[in-house]
Amino acid sequence: MALPKLSSAPTYEMKIPSTGNSVVYRPFLVKEQKNLLIAFEAQDRADLIRSVVRTIESCVEDQIGHPLTTFDVDYMFTKIRSKSVGESAELVVPCEKCEETSEVSVDLDDISVESQSEKDMMIELTDNITLKMKYPTYEEFLSNQALLDSSSATEALMQLIVTCMDSVLTEEERVSIKDETREDIIEFLESMTTEQFEKISKFAAEIPALTKEVTFTCQSCEHENKRVLKGLDDFF
Numbered sequence: 001m002a003l004p005k006l007s008s009a010p011t012y013e014m015k016i017p018s019t020g021n022s023v024v025y026r027p028f029l030v031k032e033q034k035n036l037l038i039a040f041e042a043q044d045r046a047d048l049i050r051s052v053v054r055t056i057e058s059c060v061e062d063q064i065g066h067p068l069t070t071f072d073v074d075y076m077f078t079k080i081r082s083k084s085v086g087e088s089a090e091l092v093v094p095c096e097k098c099e100e101t102s103e104v105s106v107d108l109d110d111i112s113v114e115s116q117s118e119k120d121m122m123i124e125l126t127d128n129i130t131l132k133m134k135y136p137t138y139e140e141f142l143s144n145q146a147l148l149d150s151s152s153a154t155e156a157l158m159q160l161i162v163t164c165m166d167s168v169l170t171e172e173e174r175v176s177i178k179d180e181t182r183e184d185i186i187e188f189l190e191s192m193t194t195e196q197f198e199k200i201s202k203f204a205a206e207i208p209a210l211t212k213e214v215t216f217t218c219q220s221c222e223h224e225n226k227r228v229l230k231g232l233d234d235f236f
Contacts, residue, residue, distance in 0.1 A: 011061065014079045017113040017208065018069045018135060023062040025076075027084035028055050049138045052077050052232075069135040074210040074232040075113050081236075082108035089235060093216065093227060100220035106212060106235065114208045121166075123199050125192070133203050134166040146182075158189065160204045210235065 009026040016023060028036070032055045039051035053073060057064075059080050068076070087109050092101045123131045140163045141147060147159035162185050168175040177185060189197065212229045229235060 010083075012079075012083055014076065016064070016068070016072050017075050018072050019066070023060050023064065025060045025080055025083075028059050028080055032058055033084070046142050049073075049142060053138060056080065067137045067139065069208075070138055070141070071113050071135070071208045071210060073138055075111070077232065078108055078111055078210060078235060091214075091229070091235065093214065093225070093229075095218035095221060095223055096225050096227065097223040098218060098221040100218060102216055102219040102225075104214050104216045106214060106229070108235070111210055111212045111235070114211055122169075123203065125196050125199075128171045130169040131200060132166040132169060133164050133200065135207060136160070136163040157201065157204065158186065161189065161200055162186070164200070164204050164207070 011024050011026050013022055013024055036051050036055060039048040056073060056076050087107060089106050089108055091104045091106055093104045094101050121133050123133060125131055144159055144163055147156060165177045167177055209230045210232060214229060215226045217224055
């Protein structure tokens with residue numbers, strides 16, 4: 001005798017932050033939750049990111065049609081997770097005064113992504129040279145071993161900037177960054193003035209991210225804390 005078919009999972013709708021396009025999704029199932037738990041237990045960040053992306057691909061019923069940015073993935077996974085295992089998360093957050101930790105409950109449905117509508121993707125370096133920027137994807141992070149392995153904040157910033165660069169535009173041509181060697185890209189960056197480099201550093205520092213402001217009273221010293229949680233790591 002065949003086992004009975006279980007009823008289909010409910011569906012919901014959300015908007016992809018980078019595009020505003022609506023997609024229909026379902027909660028993740030036990031098979032997807034198992035893969036997430038295995039990746040989490042392995043403590044391998046790359047494997048965990050891949051598992052999160054695969055979960056989104058399985059749970060979203062519509063064709064996404066374009067690479068998801070890092071903040072798309074963070075937001076979409078959080079929405080899927082909230083409908084799968086609960087709409088609140090119990091986080092352990094350190095006190096800004098005594099550094100002792102307290103448990104803080106966060107409503108995942110109340111999490112948002114910083115607005116990116118006013119961000120200028122075109123950075124003018126000179127009168128006739130413009131750098132077009134883009135938001136990075138996790139695939140690009142995972143393929144940049146120098147970024148993953150870097151122990152230097154300065155080198156990590158440099159590698160992040162490389163990941164955010166799309167093309168260089170002049171009056172005569174458009175040079176795609178993906179067609180250039182990493183050595184040539186670094187040489188291009190190192191030839192910039194401090195003012196030019198600060199413009200693109202600002203872009204990299206202000207990449208949209210999952211955010212939520214929380215307030216809580218420290219369970220140890222009773223200090224009133226106000227903290228902004230940012231990025232997927234802060235929520236799980």
